[in-house]
Amino acid sequence: MKKAKILTTPHMERCIGCHSCSLACARLVYKKLSWDTAGIRIVSSGGLSTGFEAKSCLACDPAPCALACPTGAFSQRRGGGVLVKRKLCIQCGDCAEACPVDAIYLAPTWEPFVCIHCGQCVAFCPHHCLEMVEMSLGAAPAAEGKEVAS
Ligand code: SF4
Numbered sequence: 001m002k003k004a005k006i007l008t009t010p011h012m013e014r015c016i017g018c019h020s021c022s023l024a025c026a027r028l029v030y031k032k033l034s035w036d037t038a039g040i041r042i043v044s045s046g047g048l049s050t051g052f053e054a055k056s057c058l059a060c061d062p063a064p065c066a067l068a069c070p071t072g073a074f075s076q077r078r079g080g081g082v083l084v085k086r087k088l089c090i091q092c093g094d095c096a097e098a099c100p101v102d103a104i105y106l107a108p109t110w111e112p113f114v115c116i117h118c119g120q121c122v123a124f125c126p127h128h129c130l131e132m133v134e135m136s137l138g139a140a141p142a143a144e145g146k147e148v149a150s
């Protein structure tokens, strides 16, 4: 059976809030420099003593953000989450509004940034907080490849 991998955040109790994961995503996936313009963002859970949380895509299937997107810029990814075609995005913000866990960052221009489950951030975490996990796929035909960098 075919498998797809998704990004998970199973060990956030070890997170020191260094933002290495976000910076890796911003730089490698989105060709940006700010840790906000990334598919994973790290926020304090209430103070240094209470640690940090990751805001990242939960790989919904069906994905509410893809269903809300009026242009097909976000479409369903096999295994959960979304494929992104940035050239189709009209910056309406509907995807971010539809996400139940606030996993999509909207830049001031309303350009959306979301995890595409590529796993490139995992190796950059010095405390091994992140993991790629294999999901079994159904028999549906393969989706088209993702397209992120514009
Ligand atoms: S971005 Fe949000 S709504 Fe879209 S698949 Fe991920 S968790 Fe679900």
Ligand code: SF4
Residues within 6 Å of the ligand: 014, 015, 016, 017, 018, 019, 020, 021, 022, 042, 052, 124, 125, 126, 127, 128, 129, 130
């Ligand atoms: S790289 Fe790891 S330790 Fe650093 S912010 Fe991300 S999850 Fe936390």
